[in-house]
Amino acid sequence: MVVVANPPVVDQIPLLRSPGPRDSFAAVPVVDLSRPGAARAIVDACERFGFFKVVGHGVSADTMDRAESEAVRFFSQALADKDRAGPAYPPFGYGSKRIGLNGDMGWLEYLLLAVDDSASLSDSCAAPSNAAFRAALNEYVAAVRKVALRVLEAMAEGLGIAAADTLSAMVTEQGSDQVFRVNHYPPCPALQGLLGCSATGFGEHTDPQLISVLRSNGTSGLQIALPGGAAAARWVSVPSDRDAFFVNVGDSLQVLTNGRFRSVKHRVVTNSLKSRVSFIYFGGPPLAQRIAPLPELLGEGEESLYKEFTWGEYKKAAYKTRLGDNRLAQFEKK
């Protein structure tokens, strides 16, 4: 009898070229939310990269540190204990290495959680059950969501949209689809010997929602693809900053701006020595929200580049794709 063993999970995690010093994105746009001019700077960064760093956000270091140390405590538990907070699919909870339902793998473990209308972790997610961790995450989520709303308001202002809450209302309306994710990338020392290679932490993708707001513990690993026109994308590492937030434009915001803002392709490469812990708030609208270019942004005679769809339709289609797929392609007008 031939016994075929399943390949070890780690063999299914793709390798990436380790970033070198020349791949650092030192020119990452930095927006100080507390200063005048933020709206213009945000629009400029969204048009050029779909990505920027936010300082002057007013979130206390205590709020960030408490959430981080509770997350570190959670991930340091035995696997059997963490598994009690899973599985991640369906629909929310603890997951390890498998991302989504379509075969993507990364060198990470994570908590995928739903956020309710009052900006707290949804009662429908029992995980995490530890009261101190849950309280720390609730405090953090409330704070980061406020940052996301201020950024969306600044975007509307910078785009010259009359109603300041046109974009932010989409993620505050009843039934808005907000997700929160805590990612832990353990160091991946097994690859130290393979010169110039790192394991994929989180494979390349764009985020489907309107906006994602990320904060990490200061361990590098996040990379974005610089737009290259016809040329192949150039991957650059984002210098980490534990005191700042990083904002990604998502696919839905690209459509709402008829392609003026670009959803940024990004990925995470593991560090061979240090753990990375990241928190990401994903702001999405209610499922019934129509995702189409805002009329104020369409010039005379300008047509939508996309077919009509709702967030619910886009999300359903997105969850059938692999991470690296171009999810918007099937909604583009040919």
Ligand SMILES: C=C1C[C@]23C[C@@]1(O)CC[C@H]2[C@@]12CC[C@H](O)[C@@](C)(C(=O)O1)[C@H]2[C@@H]3C(=O)O
């Ligand atoms: C492979 C997948 C994971 C993902 C759902 C998908 O089918 C395609 C989009 C992925 C993504 C990327 C951004 C967020 O991390 C996420 C929660 C999301 O909304 O879309 C993940 C999904 C996931 O991890 O379930």
Ligand SMILES: O=C(O)CCC(=O)C(=O)O
């Ligand atoms: O963990 C990170 O730093 C980024 C992860 C990410 O892009 C995601 O969860 O969608």
Ligand SMILES: [Fe+2]
């Ligand atoms: Fe992402």
